[in-house]
Amino acid sequence: MTERYCEGWEDVNANVRGHRNTYVTSGTFVPVIAFGGASVGITYASRFGYYTQVGPLMHVDFDIVLTSKGSSSGAATISGLPAMSRIGPTHQMFILGADYLTFPASEIPKPHLPSGSTTLQLKATKSNQATTVLENTDFANNTTIEISGSYLTEDTRR
Numbered sequence: 001m002t003e004r005y006c007e008g009w010e011d012v013n014a015n016v017r018g019h020r021n022t023y024v025t026s027g028t029f030v031p032v033i034a035f036g037g038a039s040v041g042i043t044y045a046s047r048f049g050y051y052t053q054v055g056p057l058m059h060v061d062f063d064i065v066l067t068s069k070g071s072s073s074g075a076a077t078i079s080g081l082p083a084m085s086r087i088g089p090t091h092q093m094f095i096l097g098a099d100y101l102t103f104p105a106s107e108i109p110k111p112h113l114p115s116g117s118t119t120l121q122l123k124a125t126k127s128n129q130a131t132t133v134l135e136n137t138d139f140a141n142n143t144t145i146e147i148s149g150s151y152l153t154e155d156t157r158r
Contacts, residue, residue, distance in 0.1 A: 028050055033078055034078075065143075069140065085116060093151075
């Protein structure tokens with residue numbers, strides 16, 4: 001992990017709160033897929049993640065390549081994000097690209113990070129309709145997932 005103290009940067013919102021200095025942190029993390037909260041028999045060809053945090057804003061990029069989806073069943077999640085999301089509105093945006101991942105026609109993959117969590121929920125949605133939870137049956141033994149996104153954390157260094 002690399003951490004820098006950037007005295008010259010100005011954050012308009014931070015100035016409102018009474019300070020003007022911003023911390024920048026970057027590093028790596030290891031994402032973990034689970035189905036129904038378990039990862040029995042899941043194996044990976046590769047999995048790696050990179051992050052950069054500027055003040056309370058966390059940006060992550062990670063890839064997961066499965067060689068076996070294992071025998072666990074239930075809702076798909078990805079844990080291991082480098083920092084817990086903010087309690088309350090997380091103001092998040094994630095983009096998911098995948099190969100060999102099945103979801104209903106006309107739906108768009110929609111990762112969701114709950115308030116106060118380091119675990120993404122994998123869902124799909126149609127415009128103006130409820131979301132569908134992605135499950136183990138939507139994955140193949142060779143599913144590849146790439147996610148890039150940003151979310152707010154609790155900035156404890158004020």
